[in-house]
Amino acid sequence: MATRGPRRTAGHGVLLDPEVIAEMRAHLPDVADRTVAAITEEVPSYQDALSGSMGEIIRNAVQLALGGFLSLAGGRRGADPGTPAAPSVEGAYQLGRGEARNGRTTDALLSAYRIGARVAWREMSATAVRSGIPADRLAGFAELVFAYIDELSAASVAGHTDELATSGRVRERLLERLAKDLLDGASTDEVVEAAARAEWPEPKTLTAVIVPEAQARRVRGSLPGVVLQAVDRSDIPDRALLLVPDAHGRERAGLLAALGRGCIAGPPRPWLQVRASYDRALRAHESGLTGDTELHLTQLVLTADPEALADLRARALAPLADLRPAVAEKLTDTLRSWLFHHGRREDVAAELFVHPQTVRYRMNQLRDLYGDRLDDPETVLELTIALSA
Template sequence: MAAVRRTADHGLRLPPLAVDRMRGELPEVAEHVVAAIIDEVPSYTDAFSGPMGETIRNAVQLALGGFLSLASGKRGAEVSTPTAPAVEGAYQLGRGEARSGRTTEALLAAYRIGARVSWREMSTTAVRNGLDAETLVAFAELVFAYIDELSAASVAGHTDELATTGRVRQRRLERIAHHLLTGSPVETVQAAVERAGWEPPRTLTAVIVPESQVRPVLASVSPATIAATEAPDLDESVLLLVPDAHGHRRTALLRTLGTRGCTAGPARPWLEVRASYDRALRARAAGLELDTEAHLVPLVLEADPAARADLRAQLLAPLADLRPGTAEKLTDTLRSWLLHQGRREDVAADLFVHAQTVRYRMGQLRELYGDRLDDPDTVLALTVALG
């Protein structure tokens, strides 16, 4: 442990007789400590049954024994101070308590009770064996400094265990994301899900989030959300796979994403989330943010840019021999005519020209295209090409 040892070089040396008497009472004191903790800290009511209970009892006795060795001035042959095993034991106890699901608040409450009971019983024995008032004060200071040292070690162990557990779980969740996004067999995905202890949802929604916004977004979405920091084809952003954000819940998700620069793909059955991610990627590449479902037309039109460019060139071939300015005006007129279903007044308003100009230009276009402007397949192709 790297913490400053307040018990080091304390200078207190208790009379050997008092130490021997207190050491002889250690098992009884330890049981009194355990009983008080069970009585006063609700989360420890059932904690002392089974292997964990034995571990805690041993930790209490080890701590008390280490303290008496410290107070008597003894040093072990293999450790720098007699408290080292107790500090290590406290650290491991903290890790065990984290695994058991108990909080640091409960752990520190147990230490406070242990300090109170231990001090009451050991000080009584010390006074009974001739400890003077001045030494008793120093004894009290050492007791509580020692408890502070142990409790700090336990809190460090608790914190480290949670961090380790969190890292391990995060790695396992990222393996699920990896398999989902790379097309691994269903059996492989299911095995990763079982290892992570993750409950599969009905749907997953892929959300691309800027790195700076990941923490606030995660704080507002489902705790079962998977954060994939190394998603394929993604730089300077993090992919979140949000469970069951379909139907009316999508509105809440989009409200959370707000103006954070995120892009949310559609909800898809959880094993098919790659499709949601692909759409979010395409939208992001096209400069479209937030809700991909609000941009379906441009996404469809830009799904294959090269094919669309070829289609456009093919369909505008009749205009190829015209002057560029004329070709551009006729192209704009044809596009507006298609989108407004031939309503001349609407086309004129859209292009800011007179209706007669629209009539003239459409006459030119009909000369160039002939009957093809009345063919449904040609109209569809032109709408896609010019949409």
Template sequence: MSRRVVRRPRSDEAVLLPPETVAAIRAELPAVADDVVDQIIQEVPAYEDAFGGPMGETIRGAVQVALGGFLSLISDKRGPDALAPRSSAVDGAYQLGRGEVRSGRTTDALLSAYRIGARVSWQHLSAKAVEQGLSPATMASFAELVFAYIDELSAASVAGHGDESASEGRIRQRMTERLARHLLAGAPEATVLASAERAEWSVPTTLTAVIVPESQVGAVQPSMRRGTLQAADLPELDGAVLLLVPDAHDRRRTALLRAVRGRDCLVGPARDWLDVRASYDRALRARALGLAGDTEAHLPRLVLTADATALADLRRQVLAPLDELRPATAAKLRETLRAWLLHQGRRDDVASALFVHPQTIRYRMTQLRELFGDRLEDPDAVLALTIALAVEEG
């Protein structure tokens, strides 16, 4: 925000206000401060409880100091200390803006308070100036300087508010990222709880790991629940960011899945918040398999590929009767046996799934029975074959 600078009369100019007028206005400042505070309380809900007790006295004092500094600028004060009151007032306004962030108030509330303060102050100051017999031309100049001065103070407060907000945001982000890393590392509960307290983070019941492409974080984040943690620059997530979403379990999971639909995200299962590493690990495994969306929809594949070497050994053992066949013949029989197992031997369903005639299925199953013998009737062998053929080989 640009600042208007209060013009101080040059040493060869007449003083804007005569000493007796300045003295009369200065005597009015306590009443001005009281009226300013009362009007702000009435018109800005955010300040309704802010000015009670010592805080109210502090604000009243700040108003008096600010307006007193202004009067010193336009009076007959000269010399090297002439700008000291203005400098002090601007610094005070800057610190006020920073304090408003810590009190949880927005710049909108702050600027509303300044607008009310300017209006009320001018009502008092102009009335006293008229009472002292100021000419219309002098009143116009006086008004310009009053509002320029208050504009400068409000700009300083906004700058302080912005600086403090940015600082708080950076500090909070560092704290929440540290908390996320403690959770992923399986740090002791006491360590995690202390980190959560420092970050002012409310402990949820569950956390859900969501892996989001970097290009989609900006679009996804606004839809996430309050308190979502973010962990970036994880070595295993090249090009992606991890979000830990609180209490997105049961029916709330539907809303989470809807928020990430079509964005190449991976959503792990909801887990106890201290056990969120398990949710993240599952999402990582799904990512390694090239899956997307809800990991709960891919549980069979995740289970069957949990130990890739064990699955390869199982396939090699139970499908050994096909080893002596030509590759093309073996592939057709594997495909038929898989469909036969999944459709529980219903020949017409198997034929429909493979787009062949039922007689073709009859012929192929005769071949398979000759190769596998009684194993196709043994429950343990059928289970092993079903697992071996459940996921197509990549």
């Protein structure tokens, strides 16, 4: 069965005589008061909103809507948008926008419209009946009441939707600007001001997370709080950068659980210092690492300066430089194992699948090459770092 669309007021002829319209207009203030009172009583969320100056604004809006309706009932509306009912529809549209700005849904507003239709029909139909309106016109009058409410309701819903879309886009741009300021080294005052403009609550920490573009929406939606997303990052093509608030301590487990394949999470940092979290996540990403950067600290430290590491390795292994490549490789493997196993010959032999005597022989060769330096802590540290990469 087809779904019925909103009832329309177009096409209705003259339903009420001018004298009846004039009598109804004379009672509009009283009808508006009773309508507002009914709404206040039956829609709890409007009990406070309709008090004081706001109540007067709504009361005037009700009178405007009822006046527009009476213009329709008198047959004064045409196709021209400047006809008497147009201000009522525009008022309903703006009312919907106002409800969105106040953080309310359309549920209460649509309930108010239904109550208003009921009160208006009760009051106006009584006047129509007293004036002797024929039954067929009374039926048409009832249809017009509810068609008119349909149009006002639709206008308010459209206004509510448009306001949410507009404010949502504006806030999203403000949040993107905030992320840019955080990453590009803006001053503390500039960043704090940007956060205030975006109505973004300042967290204790932020964690930079690099995710594949295809996963960004899912990851962002699965995390609590307002997650910032930096856009147009040329240093991570085909990747999205998220800045996740307060994902430290016990909350980090929830963040890591939300990540999929190919994601990398930097460390939590005080929110104004999130650039440090991003720098680490970026280096991990460039090194082909994924997951939690806290699990890759050793590798990140060792690869922080590749040229310095290469120079250190060349200097530390200089005594082996003149050996045949095969011999140098065996001695290097033995030296690495000897360092990592703290000189335990049996463990070294087990790792290298050789006899302990072979380990002794090779270590004697290494001592001939290095001399007393193998007992020097600074040399041992350099060799350990050089052979760890």
